[in-house]
Amino acid sequence: MNAAMLGLTAACATVAVGLLFFILGYLVYQGASSLNVAFFTRLPAPVGEAGGGMVNAIIGSAKLLTLAALVGIPVGFLAGVYIAEYSSRRTAILLRYTGDLLNGVPSIVIGILAYSLVVLPMGHFSTIAGGIALGIMMVPITVRGTEEFLRAVPPSLREASLALGARRWVTIARVVVPAASRGIFTTMALGLARVAGETAPLLFTALNNRYWSHGWTEPTASLPVMIYTYATSPYDDWIRQAWAAALVLVAVVLAANVGGRLLLSPRRTAAR
Amino acid sequence: MRDRFLARLRNGDEMAYLVALSFGLSLVLITGLIGFELFRNSALPRQRFGWSFLFTHTWDPVADRFGAAPFIYGTLVTSALALIVAVPLGGGAAIFLAELAPRRVADVLILLIEVLAAVPSVVYGLIGLAVLVPAMRIYIHPALQRVGGWTPFLSGPSYGVGILTAGLILAVMILPFIVSVVHEVLVAVPRDQREAALALGATRWESTWQIVLPYARAGVFGAIFLALGRALGETMAVTMVIGNRPEISASMFAPGYSMAAVIANEFTEATGDLYLQALVEIGLVLFVLTMIINAFARILILVTARKGGLA
Numbered sequence: 388m389n390a391a392m393l394g395l396t397a398a399c400a401t402v403a404v405g406l407l408f409f410i411l412g413y414l415v416y417q418g419a420s421s422l423n424v425a426f427f428t429r430l431p432a433p434v435g436e437a438g439g440g441m442v443n444a445i446i447g448s449a450k451l452l453t454l455a456a457l458v459g460i461p462v463g464f465l466a467g468v469y470i471a472e473y474s475s476r477r478t479a480i481l482l483r484y485t486g487d488l489l490n491g492v493p494s495i496v497i498g499i500l501a502y503s504l505v506v507l508p509m510g511h512f513s514t515i516a517g518g519i520a521l522g523i524m525m526v527p528i529t530v531r532g533t534e535e536f537l538r539a540v541p542p543s544l545r546e547a548s549l550a551l552g553a554r555r556w557v558t559i560a561r562v563v564v565p566a567a568s569r570g571i572f573t574t575m576a577l578g579l580a581r582v583a584g585e586t587a588p589l590l591f592t593a594l595n596n597r598y599w600s601h602g603w604t605e606p607t608a609s610l611p612v613m614i615y616t617y618a619t620s621p622y623d624d625w626i627r628q629a630w631a632a633a634l635v636l637v638a639v640v641l642a643a644n645v646g647g648r649l650l651l652s653p654r655r656t657a658a659r
Numbered sequence: 660m661r662d663r664f665l666a667r668l669r670n671g672d673e674m675a676y677l678v679a680l681s682f683g684l685s686l687v688l689i690t691g692l693i694g695f696e697l698f699r700n701s702a703l704p705r706q707r708f709g710w711s712f713l714f715t716h717t718w719d720p721v722a723d724r725f726g727a728a729p730f731i732y733g734t735l736v737t738s739a740l741a742l743i744v745a746v747p748l749g750g751g752a753a754i755f756l757a758e759l760a761p762r763r764v765a766d767v768l769i770l771l772i773e774v775l776a777a778v779p780s781v782v783y784g785l786i787g788l789a790v791l792v793p794a795m796r797i798y799i800h801p802a803l804q805r806v807g808g809w810t811p812f813l814s815g816p817s818y819g820v821g822i823l824t825a826g827l828i829l830a831v832m833i834l835p836f837i838v839s840v841v842h843e844v845l846v847a848v849p850r851d852q853r854e855a856a857l858a859l860g861a862t863r864w865e866s867t868w869q870i871v872l873p874y875a876r877a878g879v880f881g882a883i884f885l886a887l888g889r890a891l892g893e894t895m896a897v898t899m900v901i902g903n904r905p906e907i908s909a910s911m912f913a914p915g916y917s918m919a920a921v922i923a924n925e926f927t928e929a930t931g932d933l934y935l936q937a938l939v940e941i942g943l944v945l946f947v948l949t950m951i952i953n954a955f956a957r958i959l960i961l962v963t964a965r966k967g968g969l970a
Binding site for chain 1: 670672674675676678680682683690692696699700747751754760768774778783786834835838863885888919922927945949950954961
């Protein structure tokens with residue numbers, strides 16, 4: 388009984404890890420044979436025609452992530468500072484709880500929010516709307532990380548600074564935050580990596596675009612939405628390109644993820 | 660009075676406090692705003708259909724008749740299937756990592772399994788379409804039909820896409836969450852609990868099953884509810900493999916539809932206010948459902964963390 392059950396748990400762990408290797412292996416197998424230079428340099432070919440690339444989607448994703456960082460990081464960072472440095476214990480618990488709930492809101496619902504706040508007033512789909520949707524998703528991730536790493540800074544550091552006559556906000560800005568900066572930056576990178584793969588909130592905010600998207604107010608292509616569109620299309624060549632896009636996207640996301648986690652070393656990662 | 664306030668504001672500290680406070684409160688504001696906007700933008704179908712919206716089967720945009728029952732059914736059943744598969748598997752893996760594996764091995768495996776959580780949903784959908792859908796049609800559906808074909812649940816035509824396929828993809832997607840949260844909860848169980856059990860002559864498994872797991876019960880349930888919250892709101896992978904047919908069928912092989920999937924598919928095509936707002940109301944139902952599940956899950960996890968002295 389003992390050995391059998393313990394063996395079973397080992398089998399479960401093997402299956403879980405095996406799934407990971409299968410998924411990554413299959414992705415590399417399908418994606419590597421589909422990747423080519425055109426993928427990074429050409430616009431999508433006309434519907435039904437073979438060839439072309441996704442350069443507009445790569446740039447589109449970069450623009451969306453820039454906006455997401457501009458929206459999500461300041462809000463999340465300052466909220467994290469409030470929870471860790473200013474709030475009472477009870478308020479901290481309540482705000483942390485609210486942050487966790489916000490983190491659990493389905494991404495498609497965030498898309499509806501961005502639609503009604505940005506797309507409806509503007510009257511059309513845009514890069515801005517997609518960026519704001521992703522930015523809102525980044526807020527709870529950034530809050531959690533900022534707050535956790537700020538709390539890990541020893542109180543003696545704060546006391547030393549205050550004892551030297553520094554104001555509270557100077558202490559926070561010049562002593563506490565720099566001491567936690569590595570962890571906070573890592574959290575932000577993990578947050579960006581997570582929203583980089585989000586598709587659902589972009590479907591009816593940034594929409595898609597087969598051409599270049601100029602400025603910030605036109606609909607834009609993005610890698611995740613392109614993967615979705617191409618993967619569900621009837622054309623073999625589009626499906627091939629979906630694999631290429633998936634490989635590129637996963638490579639970037641996992642590099643940021645593993646890199647961030649290793650940088651943080653032991654354990655305790657906050658971007659869940 | 661006013662001068663004193665301004666003076667305090669000028670020295671920076673009050674200013675910094677107010678700025679931080681307003682951003683802290685923005686968390687509440689954003690969460691509230693989501694609920695408010697969803698409620699405000701679903702007024703038409705709420706007035707027209709009332710509560711029957713939740714129980715009506717018809718989804719006919721042409722006739723302006725909308726009922727969310729097939730989507731609610733699809734979301735609940737696929738999520739339940741995902742839990743049935745992922746909870747034993749993830750729980751087993753977490754027990755192995757927390758109770759048996761050497762610390763260093765466990766750390767590496769946890770890192771790997773958490774990487775699984777970072778793979779975007781749309782990529783799971785792509786792999787699901789390429790691997791799982793044909794595998795379901797050719798191997799898994801026929802095999803299940805041989806075993807349970809006499810029930811309505813495991814019989815009927817097989818298309819590859821369908822409720823069961825979506826449930827399995829969801830299981831893979833929530834697996835890392837279950838492993839990592841259950842592992843964390845188990846590790847937080849004090850060492851002396853295990854030692855006491857072993858000293859009384861319990862085997863390793865008996866100590867795990869009869870002492871450690873019951874001690875961490877609240878946290879384990881928290882992990883399960885957290886995973887359920889994820890599964891309910893999961894959009895892209897489900898949209899790609901569930902078949903997108905708004906019907907309720909007893910067969911697990913049959914194509915279905917989920918709340919998130921219908922929003923993803925039809926939002927940009929919705930013509931007319933009633934149609935669009937009916938989709939928003941589905942979003943509202945999904946939002947309320949996930950909020951309740953997550954609120955419950957977080958409380959359970961908080962309670963265990965306290966008890967285990969983690970905080």
